[in-house]
Amino acid sequence: MSDSDLAELEERVRASEFQGWAGLELMGMTRGTATFDFTALPHHRNLVGGLHGGVLAILADTATGVAMHSAIYPERTHVTVQLDLHFVSKPASDRIVATGTAVRAGRRIGYAEAEISDEAGTLVARASATFAISERRREGD
Amino acid sequence: MSDSDLAELEERVRASEFQGWAGLELMGMTRGTATFDFTALPHHRNLVGGLHGGVLAILADTATGVAMHSAIYPERTHVTVQLDLHFVSKPASDRIVATGTAVRAGRRIGYAEAEISDEAGTLVARASATFAISERRREGD
Amino acid sequence: MSDSDLAELEERVRASEFQGWAGLELMGMTRGTATFDFTALPHHRNLVGGLHGGVLAILADTATGVAMHSAIYPERTHVTVQLDLHFVSKPASDRIVATGTAVRAGRRIGYAEAEISDEAGTLVARASATFAISERRREGD
Amino acid sequence: MSDSDLAELEERVRASEFQGWAGLELMGMTRGTATFDFTALPHHRNLVGGLHGGVLAILADTATGVAMHSAIYPERTHVTVQLDLHFVSKPASDRIVATGTAVRAGRRIGYAEAEISDEAGTLVARASATFAISERRREGD
Numbered sequence: 372m373s374d375s376d377l378a379e380l381e382e383r384v385r386a387s388e389f390q391g392w393a394g395l396e397l398m399g400m401t402r403g404t405a406t407f408d409f410t411a412l413p414h415h416r417n418l419v420g421g422l423h424g425g426v427l428a429i430l431a432d433t434a435t436g437v438a439m440h441s442a443i444y445p446e447r448t449h450v451t452v453q454l455d456l457h458f459v460s461k462p463a464s465d466r467i468v469a470t471g472t473a474v475r476a477g478r479r480i481g482y483a484e485a486e487i488s489d490e491a492g493t494l495v496a497r498a499s500a501t502f503a504i505s506e507r508r509r510e511g512d
Numbered sequence: 513m514s515d516s517d518l519a520e521l522e523e524r525v526r527a528s529e530f531q532g533w534a535g536l537e538l539m540g541m542t543r544g545t546a547t548f549d550f551t552a553l554p555h556h557r558n559l560v561g562g563l564h565g566g567v568l569a570i571l572a573d574t575a576t577g578v579a580m581h582s583a584i585y586p587e588r589t590h591v592t593v594q595l596d597l598h599f600v601s602k603p604a605s606d607r608i609v610a611t612g613t614a615v616r617a618g619r620r621i622g623y624a625e626a627e628i629s630d631e632a633g634t635l636v637a638r639a640s641a642t643f644a645i646s647e648r649r650r651e652g653d
Numbered sequence: 654m655s656d657s658d659l660a661e662l663e664e665r666v667r668a669s670e671f672q673g674w675a676g677l678e679l680m681g682m683t684r685g686t687a688t689f690d691f692t693a694l695p696h697h698r699n700l701v702g703g704l705h706g707g708v709l710a711i712l713a714d715t716a717t718g719v720a721m722h723s724a725i726y727p728e729r730t731h732v733t734v735q736l737d738l739h740f741v742s743k744p745a746s747d748r749i750v751a752t753g754t755a756v757r758a759g760r761r762i763g764y765a766e767a768e769i770s771d772e773a774g775t776l777v778a779r780a781s782a783t784f785a786i787s788e789r790r791r792e793g794d
Numbered sequence: 795m796s797d798s799d800l801a802e803l804e805e806r807v808r809a810s811e812f813q814g815w816a817g818l819e820l821m822g823m824t825r826g827t828a829t830f831d832f833t834a835l836p837h838h839r840n841l842v843g844g845l846h847g848g849v850l851a852i853l854a855d856t857a858t859g860v861a862m863h864s865a866i867y868p869e870r871t872h873v874t875v876q877l878d879l880h881f882v883s884k885p886a887s888d889r890i891v892a893t894g895t896a897v898r899a900g901r902r903i904g905y906a907e908a909e910i911s912d913e914a915g916t917l918v919a920r921a922s923a924t925f926a927i928s929e930r931r932r933e934g935d
Binding site: 670671674710715734735737 | 806807810811812814815816836837838839840841842844846847848849851852853854855856859863871873874875876877878879880881
């Protein structure tokens with residue numbers, strides 16, 4: 372992936388309606404990694420006041436997916452086929468950082484991991500994802 | 513759980529700010545199961561136009577969590593410690609239904625599953641979750 | 654898969670050196686399902702006398718893998734890319750039965766589940782597996 | 795855990811009938827980590843000649859479980875409640891090394907990870923495990 376491809380991809384991620392709705396901010400991207408910033412608001416809380424697991428899942432899914440995208444773009448595209456999360460400890464801050472890393476991007480299968488931490492750097496959650504990878508068709512993506 | 517406990521819990525789930533934000537509607541709850549309805553909007557789409565995996569993760573996390581809650585409430589409470597999802601096929605409709613089932617609610621550990629389908633009943637995703645269960649303190653929860 | 658393909662596949666599974674070592678016995682196979690029988694011996698126990706989780710993982714991996722094999726054989730072949738297990742309750746008998754089911758066998762990705770129970774039918778473990786599927790080369794497989 | 799506790803635990807793991815049957819050799823243990831060595835034999839192969847996923851699952855389950863054991867022994871004990879594995883690449887050697895790390899050992903829940911590599915250091919599989927942790931009763935364990 373050239374620098375201009377990377378810049379273009381960053382731009383598309385930043386412009387994503389989903390990221391806006393979910394409250395995710397792309398902090399940085401390299402070929403094979405992506406870091407997102409998130410600040411918990413009242414509507415992100417569960418019935419007992421904690422950060423909703425589904426919100427951490429969004430972070431995990433996005434961080435692993437964009438990391439994989441950056442590793443294979445623009446030649447190939449991917450679909451997430453599996454995601455698992457371990458909730459390790461409650462975040463001590465509203466601000467959360469998630470970093471995804473493409474561990475392996477094969478011709479047909481990809482594997483990525485994400486680490487989610489709070490502001491103090493305490494591990495909040497760990498995630499892993501499996502991807503189906505295929506040739507990218509020009510018109511589709 | 514008495515009928516009035518169930519009704520109270522349903523009320524709390526329906527009033528949840530998170531559910532409103534996420535666009536989830538509680539369709540029904542019994543002791544140990546919970547069914548949610550969701551309709552995908554443009555901001556729930558990923559970069560390639562599909563339903564975002566994180567949205568399915570919210571559905572999975574909520575359906576399993578509320579199913580477990582209904583199985584153990586009001587005596588005990590739970591925290592999700594692990595969640596895994598398999599994305600089986602793309603939904604053919606904007607409307608999605610997720611049903612969670614508490615498979616086992618032990619004294620310390622719980623296990624629940626969720627099935628997510630589209631309007632035609634085609635399986636979209638399967639999820640499993642592990643919970644830490646504990647005595648519920650009156651003031652907390 | 655024709656009946657003779659199924660019979661041939663059953664024969665190969667039964668003759669497998671791995672199955673003999675692991676103590677698995679194929680009880681039955683249809684297109685998309687496979688059932689195995691296992692009896693725990695002293696060397697299958699962990700340090701605290703319970704059935705070793707790795708043994709249940711062998712059962713889960715085999716039941717899901719053979720179920721998927723039976724669903725796609727002989728045209729295609731598969732590789733397991735991901736496996737997750739939930740240990741639900743301790744088996745009350747030495748004899749264990751594991752049934753794998755191919756839930757979806759796509760052109761490139763497959764998904765299967767397994768259910769492991771003890772002699773009384775109590776659920777011991779649930780497993781899910783993701784597969785990479787590809788055309789089968791005559792000389793390989 | 796004192797040095798003598800660690801030495802005693804190492805001795806018990808090495809004497810385990812299961813480890814002998816499975817062909818695992820404990821290479822080293824510290825408080826919170828455990829490394830195992832394994833050499834694949836013909837009966838560890840699957841129908842297509844690769845290392846059986848169930849064998850990697852044994853390595854993953856053992857490495858994570860013993861790492862957790864070393865982190866909490868002798869005060870507390872654990873039971874594995876969930877295990878997930880990602881098969882990243884085929885090992886290029888018969889010899890495999892698995893290292894487990896206890897990432898978090900709470901009062902009731904533990905989380906550990908394992909990394910399995912071949913002789914050249916290439917990542918073969920990644921695993922995560924969730925544990926229920928409890929006080930250890932003198933007579934039990």
